[in-house]
Amino acid sequence: MATVLEDVGKRTLTELDYVGSLNIQWWATVRAIAKSLPFVGNRYRWQASVRQMLEIGVDALPMVSLMAICSGFILAMQGASELRRFGALHYVIELVAVGFTRELGPLLTAIAVSGRSGSAFAAEIGTMKVTEEIDSLRVMALEPVEFILAPKYLAALISVPCLSIASNVCGILAGGLFMFFSTHLAPMLYMHYVLTSIQLRDVVTGLIKSVAFATIIAHVGCLEGFRVSGGPDSVGRSTTSAVVKSTFLVIVGDAVFTAIFYLTVTP
Amino acid sequence: MAIISVRDLVVEYEGRRILDGLNLEIEQGETMVLLGGSGSGKSTLLRHIIGLERPKSGRVHVKGIDITHCSSPELKAVRRSIGVAFQSAALFNSLSVEDNVALALREHTKLAPSIIDLMVWMKLALVGLGEFGKLYPQELSGGMKKRAAVARALALSPEILVLDEPSAGLDPIVAAELDELILLLKEAFQMTVVVVTHELPSAFRIADRIAMLYKGTFSSIGTKDEIKASENPRVRQFLDRIPGDMAKASEISVYFEKYLESPEAN
Numbered sequence: 001m002a003t004v005l006e007d008v009g010k011r012t013l014t015e016l017d018y019v020g021s022l023n024i025q026w027w028a029t030v031r032a033i034a035k036s037l038p039f040v041g042n043r044y045r046w047q048a049s050v051r052q053m054l055e056i057g058v059d060a061l062p063m064v065s066l067m068a069i070c071s072g073f074i075l076a077m078q079g080a081s082e083l084r085r086f087g088a089l090h091y092v093i094e095l096v097a098v099g100f101t102r103e104l105g106p107l108l109t110a111i112a113v114s115g116r117s118g119s120a121f122a123a124e125i126g127t128m129k130v131t132e133e134i135d136s137l138r139v140m141a142l143e144p145v146e147f148i149l150a151p152k153y154l155a156a157l158i159s160v161p162c163l164s165i166a167s168n169v170c171g172i173l174a175g176g177l178f179m180f181f182s183t184h185l186a187p188m189l190y191m192h193y194v195l196t197s198i199q200l201r202d203v204v205t206g207l208i209k210s211v212a213f214a215t216i217i218a219h220v221g222c223l224e225g226f227r228v229s230g231g232p233d234s235v236g237r238s239t240t241s242a243v244v245k246s247t248f249l250v251i252v253g254d255a256v257f258t259a260i261f262y263l264t265v266t267p
Numbered sequence: 268m269a270i271i272s273v274r275d276l277v278v279e280y281e282g283r284r285i286l287d288g289l290n291l292e293i294e295q296g297e298t299m300v301l302l303g304g305s306g307s308g309k310s311t312l313l314r315h316i317i318g319l320e321r322p323k324s325g326r327v328h329v330k331g332i333d334i335t336h337c338s339s340p341e342l343k344a345v346r347r348s349i350g351v352a353f354q355s356a357a358l359f360n361s362l363s364v365e366d367n368v369a370l371a372l373r374e375h376t377k378l379a380p381s382i383i384d385l386m387v388w389m390k391l392a393l394v395g396l397g398e399f400g401k402l403y404p405q406e407l408s409g410g411m412k413k414r415a416a417v418a419r420a421l422a423l424s425p426e427i428l429v430l431d432e433p434s435a436g437l438d439p440i441v442a443a444e445l446d447e448l449i450l451l452l453k454e455a456f457q458m459t460v461v462v463v464t465h466e467l468p469s470a471f472r473i474a475d476r477i478a479m480l481y482k483g484t485f486s487s488i489g490t491k492d493e494i495k496a497s498e499n500p501r502v503r504q505f506l507d508r509i510p511g512d513m514a515k516a517s518e519i520s521v522y523f524e525k526y527l528e529s530p531e532a533n
Contacts, residue, residue: 135319141375
């Protein structure tokens with residue numbers, strides 16, 4: 001019994017240590033992020049941020065779009081198969097539009113970015129740690145958080161919400177295609193129904209979520225990289241860990257945000 | 268006054284003592300070689316001299332500042348006066364060689380880009396890489412990487428140059444070229460140079476003084492001639508290349524006797 005309690009205690013302390021490290025890293029990055037901004041910050045850091053935006057955002061756009069189109073079709077078809085029985089096929093439009101803007105768009109984007117960029121952050125920083133590049137930065141009186149993490153975080157904060165919007169558009173367009181082929185609903189009429197069913201708060205809650213997801217992905221990926229110790233095998237472990245932990249935390253975060261929005265907004 | 272002063276330095280990793288009360292003074296303008304076998308603690312000592320790690324106890328003063336207890340801005344100020352070339356070169360693979368050298372200049376000075384380009388070319392030309400600035404680290408040979416790392420370490424014209432195993436893994440000709448480069452730098456810029464190595468020819472070529480490390484303590488500190496003439500058994504073993512007692516025949520026979528007597532073998 002004592003051993004079980006000890007194990008639970010140790011595991012709890014480990015998890016608390018991890019969450020504490022994430023918070024410390026987040027605060028250090030927030031303090032350093034001003035130097036990555038255009039005009040007011042260091043121009044080399046801003047250039048690094050733009051490069052990261054291209055990698056996180058532009059390079060992921062085809063994948064995120066395709067995922068959103070497939071998910072839009074799936075949601076529309078699954079919804080239609082049930083709603084058709086009640087003669088409520090037109091509710092498919094609302095299901096797809098609201099489902100994507102509030103939930104699926106940001107979530108699908110976060111999962112795609114976590115797999116692509118979260119793992120890349122961990123691998124890049126982990127390799128830099130193993131090859132003493134992080135030590136090199138420190139002895140050159142440069143802060144790794146400011147030099148490496150802040151541009152990545154700024155890029156994620158901008159790219160992930162943009163990708164979420166693209167994901168929303170693709171998902172909703174896929175729903176429109178389904179409605180056109182199944183009910184011959186005119187595209188303009190479909191868009192009219194979409195715009196009347198979405199409210200501003202749906203878009204805002206989706207964007208708030210995507211900012212939170214960007215924070216989780218960037219910080220978990222980078223923390224896993226900074227925690228690498230030993231040889232190249234630990235880089236592989238940290239990469240896997242970054243994807244698993246960030247995906248898990250994104251879904252937990254999604255549940256928390258959805259609950260908060262449900263409890264505070266629903267009358 | 269010594270530019271680097273190590274006093275009673277004790278370093279432990281997970282309860283294992285790596286450095287045991289080291290004392291060392293390095294004077295301005297001198298080349299100090301930290302010599303010792305693998306695992307003797309020389310790289311660990313170096314990491315404490317450049318403030319990458321904090322010791323269990325003891326002090327490391329660089330230019331009069333105790334870097335084991337100073338504030339972060341003070342440590343950064345000290346680090347700007349130290350140039351470090353790591354054993355693995357540790358060049359940033361995502362940057363070209365010239366960007367590697369330019370990095371510290373761009374971050375710590377307000378020089379115009381054209382001046383920075385000129386300074387970068389001068390540093391690279393100094394180490395014989397003037398033509399190779401556009402290449403990326405993965406396109407360089409081992410010796411060129413080490414020289415590029417030295418050029419990067421020289422970027423801010425530091426007072427102290429620290430080199431970790433500069434000739435490790437290099438052929439004798441390239442290693443000798445690096446030795447000559449270190450001597451040239453010292454003569455041209457009057458730098459204090461700290462070199463970690465276990466290469467004897469290199470150590471005796473470049474050193475003003477040599478500190479010999481053995482199992483976390485200094486077995487001898489002295490000039491090249493004093494070290495060569497030393498009667499210290501550890502120094503003699505190292506210089507005369509006498510094998511250690513890693514695998515004593517008696518220990519092996521004791522192990523096998525015990526094994527043969529055990530129920531497992533019967």
